[in-house]
Amino acid sequence: xxxxxxxxxxxxxxxxxxxxxxxxxxxxxxxxxxxxxxxxxxxxxxxxxxxxxxxxxxxxxxxxxxxxxxxxxxxxxxxxxxxxxxxxxxxxxxxxxxxxxxxxxxxxxxxxxxxxxxxxxxxxxxxxxxxxxxxxxxxxxxxxxxxxxxxxxxxxxxxxxxxxxxxxxxxxxxxxxxxxxxxxxxxxxxxxxxxxxxxxxxxxxxxxxxxxxxxxxxxxxxxxxxxxxxxxxxxxxxxxxxxxxxxxxxxxxxxxxxxxxxxxxxxxxxxxxxxxxxxxxxxxxxxxxxxxxxxxxxxxxxxxxxxxxxxxxxxxxxxxxxxxxxxxxxxxxxxxxxxxxxxxxxxxxxxxxxxxxxxxxxxxxxxxxxxxxxxxxxxxxxxxxxxxxxxxxxxxxxxxxxxxxxxxxxxxxxxxxxxxxxxxxxxxxxxxxxxxxxxxxxxxxxxxxxxxxxxxxxxxxxxxxxxxxxxxxxxxxxxxxxxxxxxxxxxxx
Amino acid sequence: xxxxxxxxxxxxxxxxxxxxxxxxxxxxxxxxxxxxxxxxxxxxxxxxxxxxxxxxxxxxxxxxxxxxxxxxxxxxxxxxxxxxxxxxxxxxxxxxxxxxxxxxxxxxxxxx
Numbered sequence: 001x002x003x004x005x006x007x008x009x010x011x012x013x014x015x016x017x018x019x020x021x022x023x024x025x026x027x028x029x030x031x032x033x034x035x036x037x038x039x040x041x042x043x044x045x046x047x048x049x050x051x052x053x054x055x056x057x058x059x060x061x062x063x064x065x066x067x068x069x070x071x072x073x074x075x076x077x078x079x080x081x082x083x084x085x086x087x088x089x090x091x092x093x094x095x096x097x098x099x100x101x102x103x104x105x106x107x108x109x110x111x112x113x114x115x116x117x118x119x120x121x122x123x124x125x126x127x128x129x130x131x132x133x134x135x136x137x138x139x140x141x142x143x144x145x146x147x148x149x150x151x152x153x154x155x156x157x158x159x160x161x162x163x164x165x166x167x168x169x170x171x172x173x174x175x176x177x178x179x180x181x182x183x184x185x186x187x188x189x190x191x192x193x194x195x196x197x198x199x200x201x202x203x204x205x206x207x208x209x210x211x212x213x214x215x216x217x218x219x220x221x222x223x224x225x226x227x228x229x230x231x232x233x234x235x236x237x238x239x240x241x242x243x244x245x246x247x248x249x250x251x252x253x254x255x256x257x258x259x260x261x262x263x264x265x266x267x268x269x270x271x272x273x274x275x276x277x278x279x280x281x282x283x284x285x286x287x288x289x290x291x292x293x294x295x296x297x298x299x300x301x302x303x304x305x306x307x308x309x310x311x312x313x314x315x316x317x318x319x320x321x322x323x324x325x326x327x328x329x330x331x332x333x334x335x336x337x338x339x340x341x342x343x344x345x346x347x348x349x350x351x352x353x354x355x356x357x358x359x360x361x362x363x364x365x366x367x368x369x370x371x372x373x374x375x376x377x378x379x380x381x382x383x384x385x386x387x388x389x390x391x392x393x394x395x396x397x398x399x400x401x402x403x404x405x406x407x408x409x410x411x412x413x414x415x416x417x418x419x420x421x422x423x424x425x426x427x428x429x430x431x432x433x434x435x436x437x438x439x440x441x442x443x444x445x446x447x448x449x450x451x452x453x454x455x456x457x458x459x460x461x462x463x464x465x466x467x468x469x470x471x472x473x474x475x476x477x478x479x480x481x482x483x484x485x486x487x488x489x490x491x492x493x
Numbered sequence: 494x495x496x497x498x499x500x501x502x503x504x505x506x507x508x509x510x511x512x513x514x515x516x517x518x519x520x521x522x523x524x525x526x527x528x529x530x531x532x533x534x535x536x537x538x539x540x541x542x543x544x545x546x547x548x549x550x551x552x553x554x555x556x557x558x559x560x561x562x563x564x565x566x567x568x569x570x571x572x573x574x575x576x577x578x579x580x581x582x583x584x585x586x587x588x589x590x591x592x593x594x595x596x597x598x599x600x601x602x603x604x605x
Binding site for chain 2: 130137141144148151153156159163167168170174175177178179181187
């Protein structure tokens with residue numbers, strides 16, 4: 001029992017509710033929501049440290065022992081993700097302070113950001129399947145509002161599609177839960193895993209696993225990503241950065257949980273499915289990333305490629321590959337937030353979204369340009385930066401599992417990432433400058449500082465791989481040995 | 494009994510998906526409502542439709558229906574109610590702003 005485990009979800013919820021009463025005190029809302037996120041970083045870091053000493057932490061609500069009550073379970077994988085989520089949310093909030101505009105701030109913007117983070121953290125920490133559904137809905141409802149907030153034509157149009165596709169995937173989730181409850185008769189994740197291990201993975205359970213795969217593929221944008229580019233490219237920059245960094249990652253997390261904890265018995269069917277989906281996602285994302293001249297679309301298709309890449313690790317499921325995926329997941333959350341923020345800043349200073357209308361920005365905004373350069377190298381996986389170690393480990397895992405086609409696709413997709421971003425870099429930052437020094441939009445500190453912090457974070461994550469490694473390898477270990485998780489949850493203390 | 498209810502929820506799913514594929518926005522929303530009805534029925538059926546008393550503790554009764562699916566359904570009814578409310582308002586605003594409720598026309602640069 002450790003009451004700290006629930007705090008990353010509870011504190012943002014309470015803050016969000018508090019803001020309803022202080023609608024016009026924007027400064028207060030800004031400060032409190034920033035402090036909440038920083039506090040969450042501290043809590044997650046402390047829990048991560050505790051995890052190394054005492055093992056997996058959990059809390060049973062109102063003393064009901066699992067499997068009868070709902071519990072929150074914090075293993076290294078969840079906590080790493082909570083930590084990065086809080087970091088990214090804090091930085092996106094700083095960006096939002098100077099970019100989102102007073103109109104939106106007065107319409108409960110910070111409440112909804114807090115609810116979004118609460119939903120994301122809850123999804124990472126929960127140990128109950130139906131509770132996972134509820135946390136997904138908290139997160140999604142907040143995201144529906146954030147995407148439509150402001151009520152511009154394009155926003156309304158895309159938000160309708162976004163809401164509809166998510167209603168459909170929630171329906172899939174409900175039906176999948178119903179099927180699973182009908183066949184194993186429990187909802188606690190550890191208990192489900194235990195019961196599936198007892199009866200063996202019958203064909204019926206394999207079918208249910210495919211339904212789960214559909215659900216999380218829709219949420220994460222694994223092949224079923226047709227809704228993603230539209231809805232992620234019309235939101236305001238800070239919101240788009242939050243979405244790009246957090247929302248699809250929750251789907252990926254859920255997929256990792258489900259396919260390492262419940263359905264790990266019949267690799268030949270489920271993992272072949274994931275392999276094919278990951279391969280197609282890599283191909284589709286790569287084509288999308290090089291096809292467009294709208295910088296927002298290039299960036300959103302890069303999200304799709306990353307989803308495919310992370311799922312390669314799950315598809316081959318060797319220890320190295322899982323470590324690599326977890327590493328890449330951390331890196332991707334930070335770098336995607338940074339990429340969205342830089343792209344948004346470029347749009348803000350030039351007033352256009354098309355890359356063939358921008359040129360020579362490096363003259364006016366050198367710092368922004370070099371940060372974009374670093375992001376590009378980091379995403380492509382150039383050694384000192386954070387993308388490298390994840391790619392190497394995933395590649396190593398794929399070689400061990402002898403899935404060479406997947407390996408080739410994963411690494412060729414890196415070239416496409418590099419090409420798509422290099423195109424943006426050369427087109428927008430190099431060349432003849434289009435902005436004269438008179439009508440140059442001054443770069444706000446609130447724009448450049450969040451980007452700088454994230455750039456430092458990606459460098460630190462790359463250089464400090466050795467320090468982070470024990471946590472990552474612990475997370476991969478728990479994923480590979482479901483018995484650790486089950487023992488931690490179902491032992492009565 | 495389970496067979497009948499499963500066929501019923503199958504029919505609900507079919508009509509729901511037919512409605513979701515229509516062009517008119519309101520029909521699509523009706524589709525989502527039917528979809529959640531079907532899912533709720535499905536959860537109830539999956540908890541086995543044994544004959545038993547309502548799950549309220551009373552003296553001398555030992556045979557109750559499964560209370561867990563009912564709690565799940567109650568939760569998910571509230572959630573889908575909230576989403577349907579949001580969706581209806583969103584559809585109203587979209588129709589006002591974009592001057593059309595036809596999904597075929599709600600796309601592309603022309604509506605920006």
